[in-house]
Amino acid sequence: MTPADLAELLRATAATVLTERGLDAAVLPAAVTVDRPRNPEHGDYATNVAMQVAKKAGVAPRDLATWLAEALAGQSAVDEVDVAGPGFLNIRLAKSAQGAIVERVLTEGEAYGRSDSLAGTSINLEFVSANPTGPVHLGGTRWAAVGDALGRILTSRGAAVTREYYFNDHGAQIDRFARSLVAAAQGLPAPEDGYAGEYIAEIAAHVLEQRPDALDLPEDERQEAFRSIGVDAMFTKIKADLHEFGTDFDVYFHENSLFESGAVERAVETLKASGNLYEKDGAWWLRSTEYGDDKDRVVVKSDGNAAYIAGDIAYFQDKRARGFDLCIYMLGADHHGYIGRLKAAAAAFGDDPATVEVLIGQMVNLVRDGVAVKMSKRAGTVISLDDLVEAIGIDAARYVMVRSSVDQSIDIDLALWASKSNDNPVYYVQYAHARLCSLARGAAELGVSADAPDFSLLVHENEGDLIRTLGDFPRVVESAASLREPHRIARYLEDLAGAYHRFYGACRVLPRGDEEAEPVHTARLALGNATRRVLANGLDLLGVSAPEKM
Known part of the structure; x- marks a missing residue:
């Protein structure tokens, strides 16, 4: 019985108890x-539901808790229920109920932790979207890892997720990039507001390979040649790096x-x-x-030119026209002001601002x-x-x-993060998976089978703790999806x-020496x-490998 299963049992039991006593179960x-209690001596699980609803139901919390304890005691999945303090319930599950968690993991396999809670929801997930004026820096790398993981997690809940990269190929930064390439090709320093570095020289050389006459063109044509060829080369590099990193997009x-x-x-x-929109001082303003x-x-x-937000507004309208129910934008630390303006743009079009996250x-x-x-992109x-x-x-790069x-x-x-030690979190998690693979190989060599296990024999405190941790996985994935927080899965894997x-x-x-294998x-x-299965499922949601040997 997972925590989610127990929560459903508790609610159903509480509804019955309240109804039988003439109280309103709608509370x-x-x-x-x-x-899960911090102190395992208090039980396997705890709930404050009696304290949460007693006042609304018109009874004392401890009385309601006592009634619930009596009703739960008759459930086959529950071994013991104690009422603590003002109305907490501490619950210890029957061994058969804990064993059911292991059985469920083994039965569901790769599907364990997945659900259809977001089935029918179409999500546009836009992330990275770095300007094509330089390689993907550390901030973009963070979004590449987090965005890809979030896409995997939302998909695991049944959502239809489109991963999208917004290619910023319009505006002043592209003009500065092109001028920087021209300067590098001419052997001149980068413009004051331009970009420098080895990558600029490499792309400038690439432009001249494609267009040997580029520097001889009239200024406007020369600028366009370096812009078009240079941006394409930079973006090709960005896409290649992201692909190698395990992050690919459905739409550019x-x-x-x-x-x-x-x-x-x-x-x-x-x-x-x-x-x-209203007109003021010759400009048009969004209300x-x-x-x-x-x-x-x-x-x-x-001056009649569109401000940067005009593109953002049109882009949102385009996403909604493509049928997305939810548009998630993953932006850098300097884009905090975009939250209000994007939600306002949605509302101005008559949409619920909640369609924008x-x-x-x-x-x-x-x-x-x-x-x-x-680091500085401008300085190279x-x-x-x-x-x-x-x-x-x-x-390690994705995990960190x-x-x-x-x-x-x-x-x-x-x-x-480069070390091979338990101080390195990703190594710690991957080593647990590799160790379990080694254990399975050892069992096969000894002829020890995992068929028809009797889980009632798993009575050791550490066995129970491991089983309950396995049972937490679906709830952790659900939280990671609903809160848009993939880090919850990483921390869970370390706990597991x-x-x-x-x-x-x-x-x-496994038995030692000449010992016979026992149940x-x-x-x-x-x-x-x-x-091993849950570790692999969790690592897959993060886009991190689950090695069989280390």
């Missing part, structure tokens, strides 16, 4: 909260297409017609404060020998995705980026690896197989 929450959407197709102009006209933004936003500047990722810092490494001192992968490997909440900055200690290592240290799984060995081997 019960849609979902009952079930937690070109910002410039919104202007070329007239989508921006149509969006502006729609908002003018609805009265959500975004009426929809919760901190200030109105200029959409068309006084914006996740803001904080900075990533690289540490070498205890000293932070500074960029620490890129492939630099990080070269230093610590793909799995996913392991922390996106609203926290990350300091990456290269020595730690720890529970397994403690189990392995205390409970002998307890079969049960423990089955528990190990279930643990």
